[in-house]
Amino acid sequence: MDLTLSESELAFQAEAREWLAANVPGEPLPSMDTAEGFLAHQAWERKLADARWSVVSWPEAHHGREASLVEWVVFEEEYYRAGAPGRVSQNGIFLLSPILFDHGTPDQQDRFLPSMATGEQVWAQCWSEPEAGSDLASLRSTARRDDERGGWVLNGQKTWSSRATFAHWGFGLFRSDPEAQRHHGLTYFLFPLDADGITVRPIAQLDGEAGFAEIFFEDVFVPDADVLGAPGDGWRVAMSTAGNERGLSLRSPGRFCAAADRLVDLYRERPDPAFRDGVVDAWLGAQAYRLYTWGTVTRLAGGGDMGAAGSVNKVFWSELDVALHETALDLLGPEAEVGSRWLDGYTFSLSGPIYAGTNEVQRNIVAERILGLPREVRG
């Protein structure tokens, strides 16, 4: 066991820290879910990319640094410690790119990765539908084969699509074989959100901002070149993102450690012993998550995979995030209801137990795949 960083990892850390200290905006950017804030966040992504910090783990040919998993975790820690802006390009760089690298054609990689790395094209994940939430495999949006034009015609509706209000491209699953059931006969498509036949309708979230949107598809043509993976193989292709989303890449420990440190600062300013336990438990939770992640990184580096442990992870970080922010609001007392970074963080944290697979669904997975208990009865 050895939790020390190597010389080159330390050098990487120092370089990241120095760059971030010099470049992170002094004032927080306006919310990325406003028109102005979206542009400001895109500009920030551009700046990151120019210094090759936007996608550190990608190959050098695609704006990356070929950073190891350890370096990626280190970078995230530095990033959030520096108070840097949220990542407007998250869906693309963390959720879609691993699939593009694994399943994308060279042409798709060349067309999509560069603009994703610079934040020029922001991506939205289009999985959920009004009738297909937790039970994603019951999705109904369709893809009809169009041999003449060499592609597919999409119809149906997607919803709760984060960033879709201002994003440029979407990735999503459609039922391409009407005869097939559930996980079979689904195809993974990439499409511009301004394509003919697509209507994006913003949805105001709890805080009033249009953080997600519903998307209507009316005879939207997608060429074969924009099918990701083999037609009909969409579920398998998509599930490689699900593991990423729940597991490491969606929520690196850096953000929780930074938030826990800020919570300790808040307690120092307002030392109310009634909430002492909440502060300590938030800090312990962030440390547990940090150390747990090093264990995961060690396992992955040794060739292991995330497996159902991603579900253990997801329940833990999402509940930690809520508890941490609740404690901050407790400490703020009657000021808690007044707009603040803590309040924004709190409101956002409330969605954590819902998105990326609800925590109830994750507990089913933990119980079935890790503990070996009987599977759920299905309707």
Place this chain on the structure above:
Amino acid sequence: MRFELDDDQRDFAAALESLLSAADPVGAARAWAEDDHGPGLKLWARLADLGVTSLATDATPVEVCLAFEALGRHAVPGPWVESAAYLPVALGREVDGVATVALPPHVPYALDADVADRVYVGSSPATSVGERVGSVDRTRHLFPVSGDGEVHEEAFDLAVLATAAQLLGAGERILADSVTYVQQRKQFGREIGSYQAIKHALADVRIALDFARPLVLGAALGEVPASAAKVSAGDAAYLASRTGLQVHGAIGYTQEFDLSIWLTKVRALVTAWGTPAYHRGRVLAGLL
């Protein structure tokens, strides 16, 4: 960067596991509770042969954690934290035979002073040993003692860590036994383990233990204070004990059923070597 046991550590854990699985530690614990120390002392000697009593002086805190997790998983009775974690560090040498210690106020009684060859208060021999007091854990025989030895901080932290590791082992055992039970017990025509209320409760235990373990090992490596390990392992093991009892129903509420050994041990260890409130206070003091 490598946060994983190495081969030697894995081998050591496996050797302990096979010794304990074959040794009927539950029988030893039950006998110990009835003042028959024979089987427990025999087990003590075998564990000492394997090196458990020399880990605090000769190995790293990681090995200490591995040993204590195994002791917790198998509910091995006796003053192990005292003899194999606290005293070797406080005295600067391996303890010969069985010894015990009290450190009022956090460790108010000397555990199993009746079987110990030597009884200490801090690093000094106790001046007197009083009348036995009963513990919720029937295998823990507590004795008030007098004396004026000082607390050895480093030794105390290792004892706290060892207790945390023991809690982790006990929590893991309760979870494993509960998972087995809910797959056998049927009600309303199906295994109770197929009910989501049961599945989710046990999943929460899995999650709590999975995130307590890195704090225990992290504390062994000096990344976080020992108090962090104790709070987290205590919470996780306690959740395991509450959930474990609940999913067993009435059978779990009996002394005869072996689960009781771990339920009562966890309750005792949660406040042993510093209460959760004390350790939370210590963590916070270190942060402010």
